[in-house]
Amino acid sequence: MKPSPLLIGAHMSIAGGVALAIDRALSVDATAMQIFVKSNMQWFAAAPFTEAELKAFHEHPRRGELRSVFAHSGYMINLAAINPEFAEKSRRALKDELIRADQLRLPFLVLHPGAHMGAGEAEGLAKIVAGLDAVLETLPDVKTRVALETTAGQGSSLGHTFEQLATIFEKSAHPDRLCVCVDTAHLFAAGYDLSTEEGTATTFERFEQILGLERLVAVHCNDSKSGLNSHVDRHEHLGRGKIGLAPFRFLMRESRFATIPKVLETPKGKELAEDRENLAILRKLAVKS
Ligand SMILES: [Zn+2]
Ligand SMILES: [Zn+2]
Numbered sequence: 691m692k693p694s695p696l697l698i699g700a701h702m703s704i705a706g707g708v709a710l711a712i713d714r715a716l717s718v719d720a721t722a723m724q725i726f727v728k729s730n731m732q733w734f735a736a737a738p739f740t741e742a743e744l745k746a747f748h749e750h751p752r753r754g755e756l757r758s759v760f761a762h763s764g765y766m767i768n769l770a771a772i773n774p775e776f777a778e779k780s781r782r783a784l785k786d787e788l789i790r791a792d793q794l795r796l797p798f799l800v801l802h803p804g805a806h807m808g809a810g811e812a813e814g815l816a817k818i819v820a821g822l823d824a825v826l827e828t829l830p831d832v833k834t835r836v837a838l839e840t841t842a843g844q845g846s847s848l849g850h851t852f853e854q855l856a857t858i859f860e861k862s863a864h865p866d867r868l869c870v871c872v873d874t875a876h877l878f879a880a881g882y883d884l885s886t887e888e889g890t891a892t893t894f895e896r897f898e899q900i901l902g903l904e905r906l907v908a909v910h911c912n913d914s915k916s917g918l919n920s921h922v923d924r925h926e927h928l929g930r931g932k933i934g935l936a937p938f939r940f941l942m943r944e945s946r947f948a949t950i951p952k953v954l955e956t957p958k959g960k961e962l963a964e965d966r967e968n969l970a971i972l973r974k975l976a977v978k979s
Contacts, residue, residue, distance in 0.1 A: 696942070697758055698911075698972050699723045700954040700965045708739075708794065709746035715756055718965045722758040722951035724800070724908075727790040730764050733783050739793055747794055758951035760837070760908060761791040762800040769821030770804030770814040770848060777821070780804075784836075785825045791834040798837040798907055800871045803849035803858065814848050819861040826864045837871040837907050842879035842916075842923035850880035850921070852900040859901070870901055873910035873955070874937050875926070881919040884937040891940065909952045911938055911972065927956050927964060928971045935975060942976040 699720030702711040708725065715723040728735035747753070767784055771777040784801065791799045804821070806814025822836060838858060843850030859865045874884055883889040897903065913931030915924035929935045941947050952972065958964040
């Protein structure tokens with residue numbers, strides 16, 4: 691089947707090797723893909739990528755059919771951790787993942803900014819900035835940027851308002867090496883009402899005013915099992931959750947988002963049938979009737 695000209699896809703497993711993720715993405719006719727750069731269950735990769743693994747990825751005969759491939763970092767990383775050992779481990783893990791993402795020549799690595807663990811917003815944001823600065827300073831040649839993801843604000847998680855992300859950019863010594871990934875389910879749970887096209891338009895206007903649209907590099911397209919302002923992070927299939935299809939219709943039809951990869955992080959089985967269904971919904975929404 692001919693790949694869709696739309697820039698859409700899903701998070702794909704790297705089980706068996708990173709090159710296999712390409713086959714998985716192409717099997718659902720994706721043109722974009724997000725991957726982890728190591729097992730998500732561990733702090734650190736068991737071993738660095740071998741030349742053979744990197745070659746299999748870069749020289750995959752159909753690699754070019756995926757026009758956007760980017761990475762998501764491990765969930766254990768918390769740059770705002772108050773336990774010094776945990777904070778140090780988080781920095782090392784982020785560094786390790788940035789090196790791996792760079793070896794795969796991926797443009798950015800999505801990161802949940804961090805959770806302040808009771809220290810408060812200001813102190814948490816300061817720790818995140820310090821962590822990012824420290825990691826980026828040790829990697830002057832790494833081209834992969836860090837894409838800060840908007841979060842649902844569950845627990846003490848930061849990054850649930852555009853203002854918090856703007857503070858990180860303002861205070862960072864390397865703002866040019868940072869960018870932003872928005873997640874529709876997280877935005878909704880954080881209190882941004884995407885359940886109507888007007889609400890979605892208003893949300894992206896606010897994004898533009900506070901952060902600037904040039905910083906937006908990816909959108910995670912997820913419906914939400916949890917309600918508006920619930921601060922609970924639960925992804926649902928498109929159109930089957932509390933948000934509905936409005937934000938996806940908006941994003942698929944606005945030409946200024948045409949070059950932004952839109953990637954699913956919705957539940958799925960081994961056969962990826964759910965991905966095919968959700969991507970079919972996105973393709974359908976892109977057609978103006
Ligand atoms: Zn995420
Ligand atoms: Zn996400």
